[in-house]
Amino acid sequence: MSGRSIFGHVDISALREQFPVLGRLAYLNAGTDGPLPVRARDAAAAELERELGEGRAHAHFERRAQLSAALRQEYAAVLGCATDDLALTSGTSEGLSIVVEGLRLGAGDEILTSDEEHPGLLGALQAVRDLAGVRIRVAPFQELANAVTPTTTLVACSHVNWTRGAFAPAELAEVDVPVVFDGAQGAGAVPIDLAALGCDAYAAAGQKWLCGPDGTGLLYVGPKLRERLAVTRRSYANLADGSAGLAADLQPDARRFDTASLSAEAVATAGAAVGVLADFGWSALHGRAISLAERFASRLAEVGRTVAPRGPSTLVSFSSVDPEAERERLSAAGVVVRSLPGGQWLRASVGAWNDESDLERLLAALDR
Amino acid sequence: MSGRSIFGHVDISALREQFPVLGRLAYLNAGTDGPLPVRARDAAAAELERELGEGRAHAHFERRAQLSAALRQEYAAVLGCATDDLALTSGTSEGLSIVVEGLRLGAGDEILTSDEEHPGLLGALQAVRDLAGVRIRVAPFQELANAVTPTTTLVACSHVNWTRGAFAPAELAEVDVPVVFDGAQGAGAVPIDLAALGCDAYAAAGQKWLCGPDGTGLLYVGPKLRERLAVTRRSYANLADGSAGLAADLQPDARRFDTASLSAEAVATAGAAVGVLADFGWSALHGRAISLAERFASRLAEVGRTVAPRGPSTLVSFSSVDPEAERERLSAAGVVVRSLPGGQWLRASVGAWNDESDLERLLAALDR
Numbered sequence: 001m002s003g004r005s006i007f008g009h010v011d012i013s014a015l016r017e018q019f020p021v022l023g024r025l026a027y028l029n030a031g032t033d034g035p036l037p038v039r040a041r042d043a044a045a046a047e048l049e050r051e052l053g054e055g056r057a058h059a060h061f062e063r064r065a066q067l068s069a070a071l072r073q074e075y076a077a078v079l080g081c082a083t084d085d086l087a088l089t090s091g092t093s094e095g096l097s098i099v100v101e102g103l104r105l106g107a108g109d110e111i112l113t114s115d116e117e118h119p120g121l122l123g124a125l126q127a128v129r130d131l132a133g134v135r136i137r138v139a140p141f142q143e144l145a146n147a148v149t150p151t152t153t154l155v156a157c158s159h160v161n162w163t164r165g166a167f168a169p170a171e172l173a174e175v176d177v178p179v180v181f182d183g184a185q186g187a188g189a190v191p192i193d194l195a196a197l198g199c200d201a202y203a204a205a206g207q208k209w210l211c212g213p214d215g216t217g218l219l220y221v222g223p224k225l226r227e228r229l230a231v232t233r234r235s236y237a238n239l240a241d242g243s244a245g246l247a248a249d250l251q252p253d254a255r256r257f258d259t260a261s262l263s264a265e266a267v268a269t270a271g272a273a274v275g276v277l278a279d280f281g282w283s284a285l286h287g288r289a290i291s292l293a294e295r296f297a298s299r300l301a302e303v304g305r306t307v308a309p310r311g312p313s314t315l316v317s318f319s320s321v322d323p324e325a326e327r328e329r330l331s332a333a334g335v336v337v338r339s340l341p342g343g344q345w346l347r348a349s350v351g352a353w354n355d356e357s358d359l360e361r362l363l364a365a366l367d368r
Numbered sequence: 369m370s371g372r373s374i375f376g377h378v379d380i381s382a383l384r385e386q387f388p389v390l391g392r393l394a395y396l397n398a399g400t401d402g403p404l405p406v407r408a409r410d411a412a413a414a415e416l417e418r419e420l421g422e423g424r425a426h427a428h429f430e431r432r433a434q435l436s437a438a439l440r441q442e443y444a445a446v447l448g449c450a451t452d453d454l455a456l457t458s459g460t461s462e463g464l465s466i467v468v469e470g471l472r473l474g475a476g477d478e479i480l481t482s483d484e485e486h487p488g489l490l491g492a493l494q495a496v497r498d499l500a501g502v503r504i505r506v507a508p509f510q511e512l513a514n515a516v517t518p519t520t521t522l523v524a525c526s527h528v529n530w531t532r533g534a535f536a537p538a539e540l541a542e543v544d545v546p547v548v549f550d551g552a553q554g555a556g557a558v559p560i561d562l563a564a565l566g567c568d569a570y571a572a573a574g575q576k577w578l579c580g581p582d583g584t585g586l587l588y589v590g591p592k593l594r595e596r597l598a599v600t601r602r603s604y605a606n607l608a609d610g611s612a613g614l615a616a617d618l619q620p621d622a623r624r625f626d627t628a629s630l631s632a633e634a635v636a637t638a639g640a641a642v643g644v645l646a647d648f649g650w651s652a653l654h655g656r657a658i659s660l661a662e663r664f665a666s667r668l669a670e671v672g673r674t675v676a677p678r679g680p681s682t683l684v685s686f687s688s689v690d691p692e693a694e695r696e697r698l699s700a701a702g703v704v705v706r707s708l709p710g711g712q713w714l715r716a717s718v719g720a721w722n723d724e725s726d727l728e729r730l731l732a733a734l735d736r
Binding site: 020021024025027029032033034035036038041044045048049051052053054055056057058060064090091093094097101104117119120122123124125126127129130131136138207213214215217230231232233234235236238239242243245246248259260261262263264265266269327331336338341 | 389392395406425461462465575585599600602603604606611628630631632709
């Protein structure tokens with residue numbers, strides 16, 4: 001199956017058919033968890049059926065390894081990196097922790113971050129602050145590049161921030177210290193050019209814009225950083241030769257950073273979901289989602305909502321007098337958005353799978 | 369459904385019906401991955417169907433939290449501990465890493481371990497050796513209690529070892545330093561009395577003797593150790609109030625050690641699997657499995673195989689001239705065991721779901 005037309009546009013009805021939730025709800029929540037495609041559910045069911053009937057022994061572990069290799073390839077294509085530089089994780093938080101811990105910073109070090117970061121990154125920063133005495137300095141998101149000083153050891157921030165879909169300053173590509181991006185709202189949502197971003201690591205989620213299961217994720221670690229990055233947690237998956245015991249070497253490539261255990265069914269689900277999207281073509285998907293999100297932003301402004309300053313991303317945060325109450329009312333009307341902490345904003349996540357009808361449903365359901 | 373007879377014996381045919389693989393194979397591999405029960409597959413399918421049709425938003429995260437709380441209760445019942453002391457992990461390796469890292473040992477410290485440990489524990493030990501300069505001292509498994517000296521800071525070893533199903537010396541309950549057990553071959557397989565074991569932490573697997581999915585596990589951390597144990601990795605799941613940003617407090621209980629992200633479908637699968645077993649009654653299951661394993665050991669000895677010294681556990685390791693070739697031949701004959709590194713042993717994992725027919729199939733398929 002392919003939904004790609006010869007003109008590179010997305011065949012939206014074929015795409016939407018993959019996502020049953022779209023037939024019922026105006027589902028605008030991929031910034032939390034994406035819609036799950038039928039093909040992903042079917043892949044999970046097939047793996048579970050195999051495990052049920054055949055058990056989980058030698059052939060099962062070979063199957064898991066094959067599925068993991070295939071998922072690594074799919075994820076690497078999303079980020080445009082080599083498979084050797086791509087680790088499989090349980091999500092963005094784990095990927096960020098692997099990098100922030102692995103640098104083994106201490107009391108003389110400073111991590112620069114922004115005032116609009118997600119708890120997934122803040123948890124990792126908190127840990128090295130509390131346990132290793134690393135200084136965490138917070139600057140306004142848009143000022144990050146200017147805020148780098150000679151005392152800065154690492155920049156850790158969003159590529160696209162979760163609060164309003166703004167992009168990190170392009171000037172971060174020029175700073176002299178390593179940059180790790182929280183790519184939770186980037187991977188799958190917007191085009192990613194790692195070379196242009198100039199980042200050394202990029203951590204992202206499998207369950208958001210890549211429409212996979214909770215508990216999956218991806219971590220790019222560039223070759224330069226890989227040499228510097230200690231492997232702080234080690235399981236069988238990270239060892240090149242587990243049977244060598246305490247003398248075992250680490251995997252030579254990014255598998256040294258892989259999460260300890262992803263089930264065959266989770267990996268198959270994630271891979272099938274990415275496959276559904278890849279079949280339609282990333283460029284066409286990104287173009288469609290970004291322009292649709294722009295339309296959401298314009299129409300929301302027209303009906304009197306303040307739209308938070310954003311980039312050409314897939315998130316649209318708009319003002320609400322009582323976001324939690326309005327979220328619940330929207331949900332009751334079949335429109336799924338999320339409220340943001342702070343009591344002022346609702347956030348609509350707009351994917352290529354959404355369409356004009358979802359926008360109209362949102363507008364009709366809003367309090368005027 | 370309950371398979372418990374009024375006499376506390378296991379209704380074996382009702383139990384075996386839950387495991388379709390047993391209708392085809394003499395499946396003796398729970399020490400790697402247990403057989404998956406029908407009810408667990410059905411629970412996964414139901415969650416995926418819900419996610420497919422309803423999406424994954426507010427109600428989804430409430431459902432995940434409910435499922436996690438229920439699984440924590442099931443796991444706590446397996447170990448006989450309070451739910452407040454039970455963390456959900458991705459497997460034994462992660463649980464062991466959480467403890468070994470969290471003690472923040474350094475160059476003056478020594479971890480005592482044995483010469484028969486699994487790479488899942490050795491990886492964690494290797495990490496603190498290489499990164500923090502902790503000394504790792506290796507003693508014969510059965511000599512561990514005597515090998516504790518004033519320089520020992522922590523004992524980290526199997527409760528039941530994976531190589532031959534022997535038990536750690538009971539005298540470890542009396543040593544003056546913290547003890548963390550690798551319980552991968554303990555939890556679900558044999559009775560566990562944490563107070564009698566005298567351990568401070570017990571890490572185990574969801575996918576082995578608890579018949580759940582890969583990527584699930586449990587970690588007991590006793591109240592005394594919890595206060596000493598730093599939370600080295602922190603995600604949203606570990607924070608009491610993620611919206612407090614860098615000022616967020618850790619969860620007050622063992623949730624501070626929870627793995628970052630377990631999917632609803634994985635948690636539901638794990639919970640349903642444990643539920644199948646719990647319905648039959650742990651005591652009856654343990655009794656049946658341990659006596660059946662003893663019978664495997666006797667019969668294997670009768671046909672001339674050397675059985676490695678073992679305890680009253682569910683693992684039976686027996687000699688083989690060419691274990692890898694014999695494992696493959698057994699597999700072709702529908703008998704699933706594993707070969708162990710070192711080139712001398714095959715290992716049969718005997719669960720309460722196995723029966724005399726599995727033993728006969730194994731014996732018939734062995735080279736004589």
